[in-house]
Amino acid sequence: MANASTKRIAAANVKLLKALPKNFYMINVLAILVRIMKWKVYGRQLLPSGFVGFLHGLGFVASMFIWRWFVEIGTPTRNAKGDLRVPADLGSSGVVEMAWDVIHITWICTLGGALLGNWVWWLTALIPCFAAWKLFGVAKPFLGMFLPGMFGPKAPKEEAAPAVVGGAQPGESRKQAKLRARAEKGDRRVQSVRR
Known part of the structure; x- marks a missing residue:
């Protein structure tokens, strides 16, 4: 028998895995409809081109791979005894959280690019910036060993009288x-x- 924590994680994973494709299709279809409307009414370009088109395609492909990865790691299964087994929690932190950030930023840029303009795709720069900030937080103690003047512990402040x-x-x-x-x-x- 599965304990309550495993059942809770399994239920949350199933809920997320059901909502993910619905949201994915809804965002992309809505973005296409907005682009078609703007193309007909204002005569603007239908599809993004150049670097923005590359970012759009890259975000779409990355979201698809992450979606498949979430299905692979998050789908609850039963073992030979019939016990519930959950490979990973889709609400956990770390790499899974970063993958959710990639999906959400891609959705924001897809819909925002259709509504507001292609400049919204520059928000994708937040993903590597956030990753670099997290990586620096992990690497800072190690840098402190080699560069104590820059990253090491600071001298204790003198106590006020x-x-x-x-x-x-x-x-x-x-x-x-x-x-x-x-x-x-x-x-x-x-x-x-x-x-």
């Missing part, structure tokens, strides 16, 4: 300062100890 309250001497607590002040006034409650 504690606030001196009511004529207290440095390194003296408030209670000690009060007792010293009472003793100086000649209060009988304070017993001075001579050493």
